[in-house]
Amino acid sequence: xxxxxxxxxxxxxxxxxLDKEICFRNKTFLIGCCIEYLTxxxxxxxxxxxxxxxxxxxxxxxxxxxxxx
Numbered sequence: 001x002x003x004x005x006x007x008x009x010x011x012x013x014x015x016x017x018l019d020k021e022i023c024f025r026n027k028t029f030l031i032g033c034c035i036e037y038l039t040x041x042x043x044x045x046x047x048x049x050x051x052x053x054x055x056x057x058x059x060x061x062x063x064x065x066x067x068x069x
Contacts, residue, residue: 008037 009015014023014033023030035045 005034005037008040009033 006020009020009023018026018029023033039045
């Protein structure tokens with residue numbers, strides 16, 4: 001994940017709930033944070049229901065594709 005995501009994460013106070021290591025292990029929380037971050041930055045999230053494979057979603061986020069579109 002890019003540093004600017006973690007800055008946003010800390011500014012939201014989420015680091016008090018889950019540090020980075022635990023955040024990565026809590027996949028639902030991580031995906032929720034990513035969706036919240038992207039929507040706050042103006043990214044339109046669509047067809048999330050079609051992404052029912054958690055491994056594919058995590059690979060997508062890990063590769064940074066979500067940050068460049």
